[in-house]
Amino acid sequence: MVEVYRNRTRSRWSVRISGRVDGHRLCVVLVGVTLRASEAARLRCLRTGARDVHAWAAGELADLPRPEGAKRLRYRIKESGFRVEGRVVVRAAAAWFEADGTAWAVGGE
Template structure:
């Protein structure tokens, strides 16, 4: 199981396994994805202007091409949770984290 989050300093996706960062990649694919975000930490970042890791995706690393039907996944500090078209999602069958910093998923619920 791996965690993936955007490292804004390196402009890469950080990959964390068992709590330890094992690398930084331009692109990453996860399957069996759970999206996690700490609401308390999000509010603290808003209040203090701090930057910390409080939102990430967990799943199994994979090597799959992004299908044409994948939908854009977004996370914003000003809104709670990960969202697809304004709707909060907590799970997805697969997620693609692209080199340009965008994220896409398939089967979000």
């Protein structure tokens, strides 16, 4: 199980294994994805203006092409949770984290 989050300083996706950053990648694909976001940390960041890692995706690394039907996965600090087409999602069958900073998912619930 690995965790992925956007490193805005490096403009890369950070890959964390067992709590330690293993590297930074332009693109990452995960399957069996769980999306996690700490509401308390999100509110603290809004209040203080600090930037910290409080939202990430966890799953297994994969090497799959992004399908046509993948939906845009979004996270904004102003709103709680990850969203696909405006609804909060906590899981996805697979997620693609692209070089341009966008994320895409299929099978979100």
